[in-house]
Amino acid sequence: MLRPSSPRLRLVRGIGAAAAAVALASGLTACGGDAEATGPASSGKVTVGAVSNGAAKEAELAAPVVESLRAQLPAEVRDRGELVIGVGALPAGFPPLAYVGTDQRTLTGAEPDLGRLVAATLGLEPVLKNSTWENLFLGIDSGKVDVAFTNVTITEERKKKYEFASYRQDNLAFEVLKDNPWNFGGDYRNLAGRTVSVSPGTNQEKILLEWQKKLRAEGKDITVKYFPDANSVALALSGKKIDVNFGPNPSIAYHVTQTASSSTPTRNAGSVSGAGESLQGLIAATAKKDSGLAKPVAEAINHLIKEGQYGRLLAAWNLSNEAVTTSEVDPPGLPLTNS
Structure with a gap:
């Protein structure tokens, strides 16, 4: 996703519009306002693809805490014991990335599922906050959201305000x-x-x-x-x-x-x-610049890649063709002329 002035944002709005028609037909509409959903306790296991209406194959993945990665977290986040994950899927969501599931309550999709896996690996309780795309960034800016998992494309313009941990090809x-x-x-x-x-x-x-x-x-x-x-x-x-x-x-x-x-x-x-032939566009977890979160999040994703949970997550959501081999902190993004 890109800024409202960019046709790349309209690309992802296209995902929302296309998926919304299917979601509405399936009864998967999201609630209005800033919906908040808290994920399951950090029990060392995360169920991906839950209540997905056939968009994913449900699977329970092991996600034990890695203490060496937990130690890299900013003290404030580590002591709080929660990772507040922002998702910009209101009003209608965009399957298979993020939408309200068939129980009309659970925020499901590849993005919140990856956020839950990362939180579990870091020994944190995942707290998911669903908002509009615009309010998502306001949440990061204000400190109400720690990190966004919501199909954000890395751009050089965005690096002025945010830090990134890549996790999927765009x-x-x-x-x-x-x-x-x-x-x-x-x-x-x-x-x-x-x-x-x-x-x-x-x-x-x-x-x-x-x-x-x-x-x-x-x-x-x-x-x-x-x-x-x-x-x-x-x-x-x-x-x-x-x-x-x-x-x-x-x-x-x-x-x-x-x-x-x-x-x-x-x-x-x-x-x-999506960046064209000259550059591989990347989707990334997005945190406030100098928050200290991008590095431990990237390390957690790399752990999940090495242990296989990352690959199984993407396979469950039929997104294996967007896999990255390594999560990088602030890799090259779309240049100013293309963002």
Whole structure:
């Protein structure tokens, strides 16, 4: 997610809008206001994928406290015994990343689940605060939120106010019918002759139109289609009115799980960095600059990567193709010219 002035924010708003239609249909709407949910006690185990409405395969993961990592926490947080985790999923949430589950109470999704795992590893009680995207950053700024796990993209602009611990690639993906053999293959030229849907005003549209311009210079073309909502895109894909849907990888991962048992299942046919070809965009846990939280959070994520819980979490949410090999503190972010 990026700032409101950026088309990259509209990309993630696209996730919210697309997922909201599905969420509302499934009864997964969130409550209004700053909803607060406290996770389970730090018992050394975290259940991921709970009440997910089929978006994830529920699994219980071991997450014992690592005292050497706990010792790295700022004294104030360690003594409090809680990690206040901010999630900007109001009003409707965005499966599979963050939304209210089928019990109409539990904040579920890959983001809060990772936050719970990190808190458990650091020996802290996870306290999840769900808010709007704008209020999420106000919470960090005011100290009411320790760290955000909510699909925040690292940018050089944001580094002026925040510190980061990366945990997932920021990718766009190509969705096709399962019986369609086409794959992106990392080369925009493979899109030549295809009919592709994309949401207007988004980063993926910008990238797609740049590819179209290059193809036209080579005497080839892409047919670009626009639809008013996610349901219309799904109907166009199942009805073969389009060949490919190009959108945020998480929303496509979610739709793949939802179509798996239908008569027209879909699949992910490849991905590309949301930052474009020159830089791999990264999603990161976000804390106030100089809070001292990014390093222990990164070390906790690296522990979870090494021990395998991280991989199992992403697999449960069908997001394995966004895995990072290492969590880094303040790695290169989108430059000012692209953020």
